[in-house]
Amino acid sequence: MGHHIRLVERLPMTVTEFQRHIEKIYFTRDSERGLSGTFMWFVEEVGELATALREGTDQEIREEIADVFAWLSTLASIKGIEMDEAIQKYATGCPACEAVPCQCGAKE
Numbered sequence: 001m002g003h004h005i006r007l008v009e010r011l012p013m014t015v016t017e018f019q020r021h022i023e024k025i026y027f028t029r030d031s032e033r034g035l036s037g038t039f040m041w042f043v044e045e046v047g048e049l050a051t052a053l054r055e056g057t058d059q060e061i062r063e064e065i066a067d068v069f070a071w072l073s074t075l076a077s078i079k080g081i082e083m084d085e086a087i088q089k090y091a092t093g094c095p096a097c098e099a100v101p102c103q104c105g106a107k108e
């Protein structure tokens, strides 16, 4: 299955649906590997994203973003954290000043 077909036949997913989906695919293996080993994979994928951002095509960047998000999701699952719950931190705006857009520059 090529990239073009995957984009055309895309299945919309909520963050929670994505987390459950990644768990179905990888949770047994990822949880057996454990937090530290899985975190190493996550960091490796972040490195691949850095390379793609520097010199990759849009498709390569898109794929690395998916990989980083999938590994982040699996780390959350290993720790029993719901991604959807975690991102609520940003639901009302900047966690520091609550403004949208941020008025305090906290993330810098």
Ligand SMILES: [Zn+2]
Pocket (backbone or CB within 6 Å): 094, 095, 096, 097, 098, 099, 102, 103, 104, 105, 106, 107
């Ligand atoms: Zn702010």
